Amino acid sequence: xxxxxxxxxxxxxxxxxxxxxxxxxxxxxxxxxxxxxxxxxxxxxxxxxxxxxxxxxxxxxxxxxxxxxxxxxxxxxxxxxxxxxxxxxxxxxxxxxxxxxxxxxxxxxxxxxxxxxxxxxxxxxxxxxxxxxxxxxxxxxxxxxxxxxxxxxxxxxxxxxxxxxxxxxxxxxxxxxxxxxxxxxxxxxxxxxxxxxxxxxxxxxxxxxxxxxxxxxxxxxxxxxxxxxxxxxxxxxxxxxxxxxxxxxxxxxxxxxxxxxxxxxxxxxxxxxxxxxxxxxxxxxxxxxxxxxxxxxxxxxxxxxxxxxxxxxxxxxxxxxxxxxxxxxxxxxxxxxxxxxxxxxxxxxxxxxxxxxxxxxxxxxxxxxxxxxxxxxxxxxxxxxxxxxxxxxxxxxxxxxxxxxxxxxxxxxxxxxxxxxxxxxxxxxxxxxxxxxxxxxxxxxxxxxxx
Ligand SMILES: Nc1nc2c(ncn2[C@@H]2O[C@H](COP(=O)(O)OP(=O)(O)OP(=O)(O)O)[C@@H](O)[C@H]2O)c(=O)[nH]1
Ligand SMILES: [Mg+2]
Numbered sequence: 001x002x003x004x005x006x007x008x009x010x011x012x013x014x015x016x017x018x019x020x021x022x023x024x025x026x027x028x029x030x031x032x033x034x035x036x037x038x039x040x041x042x043x044x045x046x047x048x049x050x051x052x053x054x055x056x057x058x059x060x061x062x063x064x065x066x067x068x069x070x071x072x073x074x075x076x077x078x079x080x081x082x083x084x085x086x087x088x089x090x091x092x093x094x095x096x097x098x099x100x101x102x103x104x105x106x107x108x109x110x111x112x113x114x115x116x117x118x119x120x121x122x123x124x125x126x127x128x129x130x131x132x133x134x135x136x137x138x139x140x141x142x143x144x145x146x147x148x149x150x151x152x153x154x155x156x157x158x159x160x161x162x163x164x165x166x167x168x169x170x171x172x173x174x175x176x177x178x179x180x181x182x183x184x185x186x187x188x189x190x191x192x193x194x195x196x197x198x199x200x201x202x203x204x205x206x207x208x209x210x211x212x213x214x215x216x217x218x219x220x221x222x223x224x225x226x227x228x229x230x231x232x233x234x235x236x237x238x239x240x241x242x243x244x245x246x247x248x249x250x251x252x253x254x255x256x257x258x259x260x261x262x263x264x265x266x267x268x269x270x271x272x273x274x275x276x277x278x279x280x281x282x283x284x285x286x287x288x289x290x291x292x293x294x295x296x297x298x299x300x301x302x303x304x305x306x307x308x309x310x311x312x313x314x315x316x317x318x319x320x321x322x323x324x325x326x327x328x329x330x331x332x333x334x335x336x337x338x339x340x341x342x343x344x345x346x347x348x349x350x351x352x353x354x355x356x357x358x359x360x361x362x363x364x365x366x367x368x369x370x371x372x373x374x375x376x377x378x379x380x381x382x383x384x385x386x387x388x389x390x391x392x393x394x395x396x397x398x399x400x401x402x403x404x405x406x407x408x409x410x411x412x413x414x415x416x417x418x419x420x421x422x423x424x425x426x427x428x429x430x431x432x433x434x435x436x437x438x439x440x441x442x443x444x445x446x447x448x449x450x451x
Pocket of ligand 1: 223224241249250330352
């Protein structure tokens with residue numbers, strides 16, 4: 001009999017309710033003995049007292065039983081919803097351990113589901129992606145993978161390659177067939193089609209990084225232009241120190257916020273200038289690192305001061321990224337800024353003053369519109385391909401390319417079968433391998449406990 005595993009599926013800490021999840025043979029015995037339900041109707045929610053092995057009532061719970069083959073893991077499963085007090089959760093889990101269960105490893109429920117053939121590897125990964133998604137579009141794409149869209153596409157390419165392998169093997173077995181025949185041309189055509197499809201999935205994977213990482217939005221500009229003031233207004237909290245003295249912010253400040261349809265990391269940074277102070281210079285180097293890793297820059301200038309010519313040498317690095325919003329701040333004061341003979345003049349401008357909330361709201365709308373365009377570009381591809389999947393795609397692309405060259409050049413044609421087998425194997429690995437324990441351990445260890 002395999003182990004029966006248990007874990008809290010909801011985050012720890014106080015909450016209205018908490019969910020404890022079990023999978024394994026002992027589930028039926030446990031629901032009978034702890035909740036007095038010897039013959040539970042599967043998928044029926046029962047409101048019961050949970051009684052411990054020592055006959056103490058731990059809590060009033062809602063318990064649901066799932067029969068074998070019809071649960072997420074394909075094993076007998078139980079879901080116990082108790083009140084979200086960590087002491088209650090702990091008491092129930094300790095009681096379940098006394099009854100013979102063991103604590104689940106990270107991702108073990110999903111691993112069981114995969115090993116028992118309920119989902120493939122792409123779908124297992126999609127579950128982790130869905131939980132960790134930082135934006136609505138990332139959720140949408142993870143859901144598509146969970147529904148099997150990517151798996152279907154890869155399986156279709158794989159079946160086509162298997163068909164072509166059979167045809168090529170027939171050529172080799174019956175060499176009297178003319179190798180230059182129409183049939184050979186068809187094989188090349190079919191393989192080229194598959195190669196193109198693999199390539200297009202690879203192209204998608206290169207643009208998928210945005211879904212793995214949180215978006216970085218960085219406020220930059222000369223000192224004293226109002227970056228920290230704007231930062232505080234955007235995040236809705238007086239986090240950063242604001243002062244009339246230039247060079248106030250030295251170490252950058254980071255705040256995670258939900259804006260538009262995504263989580264972003266918003267950064268306030270040290271003003272860029274030729275500083276004499278050593279610590280300020282360290283801050284400025286950090287600002288430059290953040291600029292390099294940014295997805296969107298909010299370049300702030302003071303609309304009430306003449307353009308600082310010394311800022312020109314900073315501009316080159318700032319404009320290397322395509323995503324810049326130019327904010328002209330302090331519009332409540334008299335305009336003295338003139339950008340007409342600067343490289344910034346062509347940028348779309350956004351006017352603001354911290355004294356007018358509407359102007360701040362407009363900046364927020366601009367940021368979310370810009371982020372949405374960034375995402376929409378990715379959404380067009382309609383699918384999500386992660387790094388592991390992309391590595392296997394790369395390997396299959398190399399093999400299919402070699403295979404096509406061998407057939408086209410009519411040399412070493414018998415060696416193209418191992419190439420094609422490699423393609424098929426690598427595509428198969430994307431959807432699932434069951435005999436690579438190290439790979440599975442590594443993949444599922446990134447999951448949270450209880451999933
Ligand atoms: N009148 C006016 N003053 C502003 C506005 N925004 C900021 N200030 C003032 O400008 C001064 C500098 O503001 P900060 O937000 O500290 O500027 P900063 O760009 O973060 O400056 P450093 O950290 O030194 O690079 C402060 O005295 C603010 O009160 C604005 O829209 N209008
Ligand atoms: Mg500042």
